[in-house]
Amino acid sequence: MNAPVRLKTSAMIASIAAEGQRTISAPFGHALAKAAESRPRIVGMTADLGKYTDLHIFQAAHPDRFYQMGMAEQLLMMSAAGMAREGFQPWVTTYAVFAARRAYDFLCLAIAEEDLDVKVVCALPGLTTGYGPSHQATEDLAIFRGMPNLTIIDPCDAIEIEQATTALADHRGPVYMRLLRGKVPAVLDEYDYKFELGKAKLLRDGNDVLIVSSGLMTMRALETADALRADKVDVAVLHVPTIKPLDEATILVAAGAKPGRLVVVAENHSVIGGLGEAVAGAMMRGGVHAPFRQVGLPDAFLDAGALPTLHDRYGISTKAMTDNIKAWLAA
Template identity: 40%
Template sequence: MSEVKKIATRDSYGNALAELGTEHDNVVVLDADLAAATKTGVFKKAHPDRFIDCGIAESNMIGVAAGLATTGKVPFASSFAMFAAGRAFEQVRNSVGYPHLNVKIGATHAGISVGEDGATHQCNEDIALMRTIPGMVVINPADDVEARAAVRAAYEHQGPVYLRFGRLAVPVINDRPDYKFELGKGVVLREGKDLTIIATGLPVSNCLEAAEKLAADGIDAKVINIHTIKPLDEELVVAAAKETGKVVTVEEHSVIGGLGSAVCDVLSEKAPTQVMKIGVNDTFGESGPALELLKKYGLDTDSIYEKIKAFAK
């Protein structure tokens, strides 16, 4: 069996930006002294006249991006998720969200898989923060194919968009002719009748593997990839819950305020269903190798499988 191709979605971000910049001369990329890490350096090399290094001043970078948006440019402001969503939250809210400007925020190095950078850089709260800003679209792609499509969709969307990317290379699972990316629409990756696994970002591929292990135990799990957390595909979520009766959400993010909370919000109102949330459980991360951290925090394939197996009984 051939080895599955793995690509970090931050690499996808940089490559997609460079391609987008070639096609559209109104694309401008800003970075906060992290171009090598966020991979916006790929855009810088291709389009140096439309790249702005704002230095280690993320809040100012968001303000500059807001100003550029008022002139008709489409700015992609880039930094680690901890800084783009955390440090610059006030500017994102007041300078981008409130006037509903056409700014795209490319946030890399999200979640505990940032690894050795440790707890201060492992942002597990960014989705929760960005969900609260009125009019903000929140996208968390699962692989290279989806990340590239998400960047293009963000460009085409009129209004603020938060894009979440990871540092760790993840399996390419959407490399198929029938794949279609549509804002606000989830993707059914596996049909099933016993329960529904709703996942986003990095753990999606692990959930597919876990579903195969569950099948060997006689548990038929439906797997849905939610790349757009806001607006959420409520119709798909409700239909799946009614069809299978139980729902599990999986995310490399706090179980507070992220995908799990969004799913519970809609189900409590439209289709009360038993839900188990798998994610980071109200704790900070720590320094360590990414794969070991994912295992310790219960986001590897085996941990997801064991938790869902117990929940399915």
């Protein structure tokens, strides 16, 4: 009798790219190394995760400006604050769970309260690893949205990571950016896209559904729009890379542009405290009343497993989002 096939879980740094999808390798590491060529204030710092946040690219290009702080995230944040006070611009990398949960107080009081020029760039946001709750940062946006002075960025793809890194190097102040690392899909160049800090962008228009999305879910939203076209469902996609400060003006215009159009907020984050609730609050304050639904992760500790399986299970795959939107329209 043959032994059953043992399914493997996804790797810690599993790619979200579909088979055959165009990707760019380590866009953050290469963009930061390039930005540092003309910006001597930039230094790179990490908590034993240079290889897993693509900061090793920066290390190779600028070894005298790279600092390995070991597995001590609180020390990492405090050291970055000290470097910023001395006139440097530290770019700090770790996993999102460690920045949000383990080092929150240090980032809050040493960096954000002092409004220091520190960029905190974190891998494994939301459900981008199959290693279970210890590494799945499903609530990082909820944790950080309430922190004064902190700008929050959730880029969609490799193109936007490159553009955002350059833009943030010219921006003064504390920033938290979610990072897709490794071989990252490239999709936004097909839409003549240019990242602007604090701005949402309408990538495509449509009469039946408006998907307001951030991060990798914008890629899923565009795929969903293509899939629904076969069912004669016309889908608009509004990409919101800056979670804070939120571009409420653009969101309100889009949400109110076509009365009766279903508004769906899609995010790689818990439905508690993220982009969905931010958009809903903006709509209520702005007097925009439209049918509203959320695509996001449940308020729960998620399973470990292979990423495609988990994305289907928790509703953030293209198929799951497509099926849900069709059901909402039919209800």
